[in-house]
Amino acid sequence: MKILVCISKSPDTTSKIAFTDGNKQFDENGVQYIVNPYDEWYALVRGLELKETLGGTLTIVTVGNAADEAIIRKALAIGADDAVRIDMEPKDAFNVAMQIAEYAKSNAFDLILTGKETINYNGSQVAGMIAEALDLPLVSLATKLDVNGSTATMEREIVGGVQVVEANLPLVVSCAKGMAEQRIPNMRGIMAARTKPLTVVAPAAIDELTSYVEYGLPAAKSAVKMIDPNNMDELVALLHNEAKVI
Amino acid sequence: MNILVYINTSNALAKSALEVVTYASKIGGNITVVATGAADDATLAKLGEYGAQKVLVDRSASAEDAQQITRLIAKAADTTGAELIIFSHDLVAKAVAPRLSVRLKAGLISGAVDVPNTANGFVVKVNVFSGKAYGQVAVTSAKKIISLLPNSFQPAATGAACGVEAFDGAVGAAAIKVVETKKPEGAIPLPEAELVVSAGRGMKGPENWGMVEDLASALGAATACSRPVADIGWRPHHEHVGQTGVAIRPNLYIAAGISGAIQHLAGVNGSKVIVVINTDPEAPFFKAADYGVVGDAFDVLPKFTEAVKKFRASQH
Numbered sequence A: 001m002k003i004l005v006c007i008s009k010s011p012d013t014t015s016k017i018a019f020t021d022g023n024k025q026f027d028e029n030g031v032q033y034i035v036n037p038y039d040e041w042y043a044l045v046r047g048l049e050l051k052e053t054l055g056g057t058l059t060i061v062t063v064g065n066a067a068d069e070a071i072i073r074k075a076l077a078i079g080a081d082d083a084v085r086i087d088m089e090p091k092d093a094f095n096v097a098m099q100i101a102e103y104a105k106s107n108a109f110d111l112i113l114t115g116k117e118t119i120n121y122n123g124s125q126v127a128g129m130i131a132e133a134l135d136l137p138l139v140s141l142a143t144k145l146d147v148n149g150s151t152a153t154m155e156r157e158i159v160g161g162v163q164v165v166e167a168n169l170p171l172v173v174s175c176a177k178g179m180a181e182q183r184i185p186n187m188r189g190i191m192a193a194r195t196k197p198l199t200v201v202a203p204a205a206i207d208e209l210t211s212y213v214e215y216g217l218p219a220a221k222s223a224v225k226m227i228d229p230n231n232m233d234e235l236v237a238l239l240h241n242e243a244k245v246i
Numbered sequence B: 001m002n003i004l005v006y007i008n009t010s011n012a013l014a015k016s017a018l019e020v021v022t023y024a025s026k027i028g029g030n031i032t033v034v035a036t037g038a039a040d041d042a043t044l045a046k047l048g049e050y051g052a053q054k055v056l057v058d059r060s061a062s063a064e065d066a067q068q069i070t071r072l073i074a075k076a077a078d079t080t081g082a083e084l085i086i087f088s089h090d091l092v093a094k095a096v097a098p099r100l101s102v103r104l105k106a107g108l109i110s111g112a113v114d115v116p117n118t119a120n121g122f123v124v125k126v127n128v129f130s131g132k133a134y135g136q137v138a139v140t141s142a143k144k145i146i147s148l149l150p151n152s153f154q155p156a157a158t159g160a161a162c163g164v165e166a167f168d169g170a171v172g173a174a175a176i177k178v179v180e181t182k183k184p185e186g187a188i189p190l191p192e193a194e195l196v197v198s199a200g201r202g203m204k205g206p207e208n209w210g211m212v213e214d215l216a217s218a219l220g221a222a223t224a225c226s227r228p229v230a231d232i233g234w235r236p237h238h239e240h241v242g243q244t245g246v247a248i249r250p251n252l253y254i255a256a257g258i259s260g261a262i263q264h265l266a267g268v269n270g271s272k273v274i275v276v277i278n279t280d281p282e283a284p285f286f287k288a289a290d291y292g293v294v295g296d297a298f299d300v301l302p303k304f305t306e307a308v309k310k311f312r313a314s315q316h
């Protein structure tokens, strides 16, 4: 089985969010980049578990520049066999997805896994766009994934519950919590990652359809109103009369 | 502008369906709704009150299969000459809208919280960085798709019922087979809940959740929890809210025994009003709260529940 896992970077979840250049750029000052948690914890680790039980290879792909090789090495240390970096500053989801689809077209993967969303842009766009470009089925926000021969069985969230679904390979799956447990790379993995193949490919000429023109921070909350723990009637009255939510 | 709004229905119209039609009418133009699901014609006709001019319905398409829905909407967009297609940013839209974006080469804006600004191009405000910031996204393609964050617009009925027509979406075969659907009976789905009572590790153990559920049921609220609580198995995974769990924006979020870590806040900071109950006056959650109670949840929750019951009784 040939598995492709799409890896993106995201700012560490505790990063201070600020903007520069007249609110046009994310302020990277002091920001640590990590592998997007959904990609690392769920897509990559479940992909590795499937590879370990069923045999095959697991390739990671990232659309990013040379600085992103740190997150690629981390994913290799966790266990991916090889990596591909499509050499460009990632633009909008459409461009990223089309770059990945172009690469995947010539490589016949059985399973393409992505994270549920990137935690900076929260778009949940890339997986569906890859699937459409390759004319493959997509199971989005899967929380379980098993493969038996040429059929994959998944559990996914639906509004107000969960659903078990089946689809034939090849298939695109976006991975959410529940699919696997985080793996911490060990020393041997970290050493091995240094010599695993990392291919850099030139990007294809593809348009963008959207771009961020400005950012901002939400208006600051007004100070919290403290309520005496022995006066819950007052809290209920405030929620009714002042906040008007009950 | 010709606008197409997609909704999926069960028997009734979800609040999110009314929100997206209201949103389309705020933008203004010829609004057609394309609907899937079980709702009957009389129910669908009510969408006219929120601004729809016409509803096209294909009950043969299953919302489970993103390819089928994509074909259906692409055909409806072609038939109506739609330049803008609008979704509610729910689980179906997260699978379908990106596919449609590629098929129509239409720029997609996910998680919109405001109507487009067309003063200089086409720019829409969205939530980014898990609600810690917002962004303004410009779309450059001729056709455009917006996926609206739920609970950003209140439904407003102003007009009269509209016509409903059967539509053959030529959806083709489904590639995804549904084996089983599990929906807990009666429970309010978290992403749709307007009131949410949530609790964390401060509750000490799953046996103490009765008082959380009592408050939720007195309010008619859904229940949620912090990540460690779901990870250790005190509560089911689907209740986990935050950066790596469900993101919610209810009108009221009550958090008991939750410290307010930044990753937790990322999933709940869109709530209109936040109430925090914590023994530690220094708990970071108080900084994000509208109302705070420094106290023991074991003592405060039952009192809160009593006060809610008393208030509800006085309303009748």
Ligand SMILES: Cc1cc2nc3c(=O)[nH]c(=O)nc-3n(C[C@H](O)[C@H](O)[C@H](O)COP(=O)(O)OP(=O)(O)OC[C@H]3O[C@@H](n4cnc5c(N)ncnc54)[C@H](O)[C@@H]3O)c2cc1C
Residues within 6 Å of the ligand: A013, A037, B199, B200, B201, B202, B203, B225, B226, B227, B228, B229, B240, B241, B242, B243, B244, B245, B256, B257, B258, B259, B260, B261, B262, B263, B264, B267, B277, B278, B279, B280, B283, B295, B296, B297, B298
């Ligand atoms: C990459 C990443 C992603 C994460 N994603 C999420 C996420 O999506 N959601 C999430 O929730 N967390 C997430 N976390 C974890 C997060 O950092 C916190 O560890 C977690 O939210 C803490 O949960 P808690 O508040 O329930 O527990 P604690 O931090 O242990 O807090 C318990 C609180 O209860 C209070 N307390 C104790 N006893 C009582 C009492 N009797 N009455 C009232 N109050 C009491 C304490 O004062 C304390 O404030 C993530 C972490 C990382 C690194």
Ligand SMILES: Nc1ncnc2c1ncn2[C@@H]1O[C@H](COP(=O)(O)O)[C@@H](O)[C@H]1O
Residues within 6 Å of the ligand: A006, A007, A008, A009, A036, A038, A039, A043, A061, A062, A063, A064, A090, A093, A096, A113, A114, A115, A116, A117, A118, A121, A122, A123, A124, A125, A126, A127
């Ligand atoms: N620059 C990128 N390179 C590779 N994969 C990416 C990139 N950006 C996003 N992805 C993948 O697409 C998923 C969804 O991203 P998004 O649509 O931006 O929320 C992520 O979890 C990744 O798996």
